[in-house]
Amino acid sequence: MCARGALSGIALLVSACGAGEDASARDEVLAESSQAISYGGHDYIFVTSWLTWDLAQAHCRAAGYELVTIDNSAEETFLQAHQSTLTVPNWWIGLNDQAQEGRFVWSGVPSTSSYSNFYPGEPNNGGGAEDCVVDRYQSPDGTVSTESWHDQPCTNRHPFVCEKGQEATTSNGSFSYSATNTNSGQQNTVTHSVTLTAGTIFTVATCGVLGASAQGDTLLRLLDPYGVEVAGNDDFGGVCGRASSISLRLLSSGSYTIVAGCYGSGSCSGVVSFRY
Structure with a gap:
C-alpha cells in the first residue's frame, strides 16, 4: 500500500486567458495542481485550482482541450473515481445554458450526448443566474453530497475537468x-x-x-x-x-x-x- 502523499503531485503549466482578466493575467503562466489520464480513447486533465467556468474553459483551451463532455454512465463513473481520490467536490463540466435559458448544451465540439445526471429538482436556475453545471455536487453547508449534477452561477470558482480526443503521434x-x-x-x-x-x-x-x-x-x-x-x-x-x-x-x-x-x-x- 502507498503512504498517501509520499510521492504525489502532478504539475501542468498552461497559459490562461479569458474574459475579465487584465493583460498581465492573460500573459501569466499558471502552475496548476493537476492529474492527467487517458480513458476510452480520450485524454483528461483534472485541475484542482478553482476558477470561474469561463476561465476554466479558457484554461482547457489554452492546452488544446475543452471542458469535459460526459457521454454516458461509464464515463461518469470513471470521472467520479478520480474526482474522489482528489477529495474535492463541485467540478465544472462543459454543460451550460448561457446562450438560451433552459437549453443546456455542451461546450466545444457539438455533442449528440443525451446523458443526464442532474440531482432531483435540478437544474432550477436558482436566483435566476445559474447557467453552468458542476459534477459531484456538494451544497455549501455540506448537507447535500452527491455524485449528481447541479447548476451554479458561472462566476463561482470550482475545480474542473478538461477533455480531448487522443491524438496519433510518432513520438511515443x-x-x-x-x-x-x-x-x-x-x-x-x-x-x-x-x-x-x-x-x-x-x-x-x-x-x-x-x-x-x-x-x-x-x-x-x-x-x-x-x-x-x-x-x-x-x-x-x-x-x-x-x-x-x-x-x-x-x-x-x-x-x-x-x-x-x-x-x-x-x-x-x-x-x-x-x-x-
Missing part, C-alpha cells in the same frame, strides 16, 4: 521493467532517458497510456536534464489503483530520465509508456 515510446527492494524508487531502479523540448506536455505512466501496464505497486519519478526530480507518483488511484501516472508541461529542453521502481521494499513490474 515504452519500456518493460521488473524491480524489487527499490526503497520507493531510490535504489535498484530501472531508468530510461528521453530527449524532450521545453513547453511539451509529457505523460509517462504504468496505466492510462496506450500499452502501459502494472503488476504490483509501481512508482515513477521524472528527473530533469540537471538531475533534479520534477515529478513523481506512486498510486494514481481511481481506475488505475496502485499504478502510476505523471503528466506535466516541461520547463527545460534536454535529456530527461524516467525512474521506474516500486513502493517500499516490495517487488513490482510493468510496461512504462510515455507520450508527448
Whole structure:
C-alpha cells in the first residue's frame, strides 16, 4: 500500500486567458495542481485550482482541450473515481445554458450526448443566474453530497475537468521493467532517458497510456536534464489503483530520465509508456 502523499503531485503549466482578466493575467503562466489520464480513447486533465467556468474553459483551451463532455454512465463513473481520490467536490463540466435559458448544451465540439445526471429538482436556475453545471455536487453547508449534477452561477470558482480526443503521434515510446527492494524508487531502479523540448506536455505512466501496464505497486519519478526530480507518483488511484501516472508541461529542453521502481521494499513490474 502507498503512504498517501509520499510521492504525489502532478504539475501542468498552461497559459490562461479569458474574459475579465487584465493583460498581465492573460500573459501569466499558471502552475496548476493537476492529474492527467487517458480513458476510452480520450485524454483528461483534472485541475484542482478553482476558477470561474469561463476561465476554466479558457484554461482547457489554452492546452488544446475543452471542458469535459460526459457521454454516458461509464464515463461518469470513471470521472467520479478520480474526482474522489482528489477529495474535492463541485467540478465544472462543459454543460451550460448561457446562450438560451433552459437549453443546456455542451461546450466545444457539438455533442449528440443525451446523458443526464442532474440531482432531483435540478437544474432550477436558482436566483435566476445559474447557467453552468458542476459534477459531484456538494451544497455549501455540506448537507447535500452527491455524485449528481447541479447548476451554479458561472462566476463561482470550482475545480474542473478538461477533455480531448487522443491524438496519433510518432513520438511515443515504452519500456518493460521488473524491480524489487527499490526503497520507493531510490535504489535498484530501472531508468530510461528521453530527449524532450521545453513547453511539451509529457505523460509517462504504468496505466492510462496506450500499452502501459502494472503488476504490483509501481512508482515513477521524472528527473530533469540537471538531475533534479520534477515529478513523481506512486498510486494514481481511481481506475488505475496502485499504478502510476505523471503528466506535466516541461520547463527545460534536454535529456530527461524516467525512474521506474516500486513502493517500499516490495517487488513490482510493468510496461512504462510515455507520450508527448
